[in-house]
Amino acid sequence: MQLYDLELSGNCYKIRLFSALLSIPMEKVTVDLRKGEHRQADFLALNPLGQIPVLVDSEVVLRDSQAILVYLARLYGGEDWLPSEAGAMARVVQWLATAANEIAHGPAAARAHDLFGAALDVEQARAGARRIIGIMDRHLRDREWLELGRPTIADIACFPYVALAHEGHVFLTDYPNVVAWIARIKALPGFVNMPGL
Amino acid sequence: MQLYDLELSGNCYKIRLFSALLSIPMEKVTVDLRKGEHRQADFLALNPLGQIPVLVDSEVVLRDSQAILVYLARLYGGEDWLPSEAGAMARVVQWLATAANEIAHGPAAARAHDLFGAALDVEQARAGARRIIGIMDRHLRDREWLELGRPTIADIACFPYVALAHEGHVFLTDYPNVVAWIARIKALPGFVNMPGL
Numbered sequence: 001m002q003l004y005d006l007e008l009s010g011n012c013y014k015i016r017l018f019s020a021l022l023s024i025p026m027e028k029v030t031v032d033l034r035k036g037e038h039r040q041a042d043f044l045a046l047n048p049l050g051q052i053p054v055l056v057d058s059e060v061v062l063r064d065s066q067a068i069l070v071y072l073a074r075l076y077g078g079e080d081w082l083p084s085e086a087g088a089m090a091r092v093v094q095w096l097a098t099a100a101n102e103i104a105h106g107p108a109a110a111r112a113h114d115l116f117g118a119a120l121d122v123e124q125a126r127a128g129a130r131r132i133i134g135i136m137d138r139h140l141r142d143r144e145w146l147e148l149g150r151p152t153i154a155d156i157a158c159f160p161y162v163a164l165a166h167e168g169h170v171f172l173t174d175y176p177n178v179v180a181w182i183a184r185i186k187a188l189p190g191f192v193n194m195p196g197l
Numbered sequence: 198m199q200l201y202d203l204e205l206s207g208n209c210y211k212i213r214l215f216s217a218l219l220s221i222p223m224e225k226v227t228v229d230l231r232k233g234e235h236r237q238a239d240f241l242a243l244n245p246l247g248q249i250p251v252l253v254d255s256e257v258v259l260r261d262s263q264a265i266l267v268y269l270a271r272l273y274g275g276e277d278w279l280p281s282e283a284g285a286m287a288r289v290v291q292w293l294a295t296a297a298n299e300i301a302h303g304p305a306a307a308r309a310h311d312l313f314g315a316a317l318d319v320e321q322a323r324a325g326a327r328r329i330i331g332i333m334d335r336h337l338r339d340r341e342w343l344e345l346g347r348p349t350i351a352d353i354a355c356f357p358y359v360a361l362a363h364e365g366h367v368f369l370t371d372y373p374n375v376v377a378w379i380a381r382i383k384a385l386p387g388f389v390n391m392p393g394l
Binding site for chain 1 (some may be wrong): 245246254257259260261263264265267268270272280282283284286287288290291293294295297298299301302319329332335336
């Protein structure tokens with residue numbers, strides 16, 4: 001299994017973290033965005049959106065970190081990380097959508113601006129970040145994990161860019177339940193880190 | 198089953214369309230955004246993000262149109278609309294992420310600006326819309342459906358805001374494969390329309 005990867009990408013880190021937690025061997029292929037490797041024809045043939053990560057598992061080629069989490073959870077995670085029952089699966093999937101939408105355009109966008117100079121409205125991104133992190137903090141007031149009372153790919157999908165929010169100058173001091181949730185994820189057996197965490 | 202709904206919302210329409218295709222009875226509860234009903238405490242108790250649609254099925258309460266599609270597909274769609282095999286499921290899910298990210302912030306955002314006066318960078322939204330619709334057009338060059346050679350919730354999730362793109366002044370004349378795909382969706386047995394389509 002090959003992961004097209006970049007160390008500083010939180011979306012790639014989701015896959016590195018989840019494959020470490022499940023002890024899934026993963027060959028990493030670095031895609032250097034600064035050199036524009038994601039705009040070259042051989043990479044665009046794997047993912048026309050020109051984004052990392054991409055997972056290649058013989059004939060299965062998957063773009064999008066959330067879809068890759070679903071693939072690995074269904075292949076290697078049994079019923080633990082993404083259950084097959086409709087209600088439980090949908091509860092997890094609503095957080096995958098939050099990761100792809102509010103978190104991507106909130107804390108992840110603010111970090112992309114501050115760290116990599118991405119051209120975007122950083123104040124709007126920071127306001128969005130505070131809004132979604134505040135909602136997560138209230139949600140976690142009486143919960144240890146986002147759904148189902150146990151770690152699922154909902155937590156893995158939402159964790160990186162929330163835990164890296166300070167790199168976009170959004171600070172977690174007002175969100176104690178989110179801070180405690182981050183500490184619980186960091187205490188999972190097999191946890192691996194990334195720069196900035 | 199109750200759907201908190203608004204007729205002009207493409208995200209709500211995804212659920213109306215899918216439940217019509219699968220003949221799932223659905224009681225609709227209109228949430229009037231102009232009256233701020235999505236900001237009232239009783240609605241925020243269902244969805245703290247203050248967004249429609251929300252689905253309530255006795256004790257299951259789901260926000261996010263993609264998660265609701267997953268729920269209905271797993272409950273009523275057998276293996277057809279969202280198969281349980283890891284690779285097939287993940288292929289479908291990558292388009293749910295595209296719907297939640299590139300389509301939401303592309304054609305859906307441009308429409309929200311032009312139709313409802315949403316405060317956002319409409320030129321950036323239109324550029325994003327053309328980019329993702331162009332990628333879909335190339336993807337559909339040799340395919341009838343987005344994945345698996347048959348209609349899945351990938352098509353249902355991506356369809357509304359692409360088919361409504363003209364309401365954000367993004368026109369589909371340069372995307373013949375997308376236009377043909379829209380016609381195929383409109384020809385599905387049980388298809389229902391929405392204003393603007």
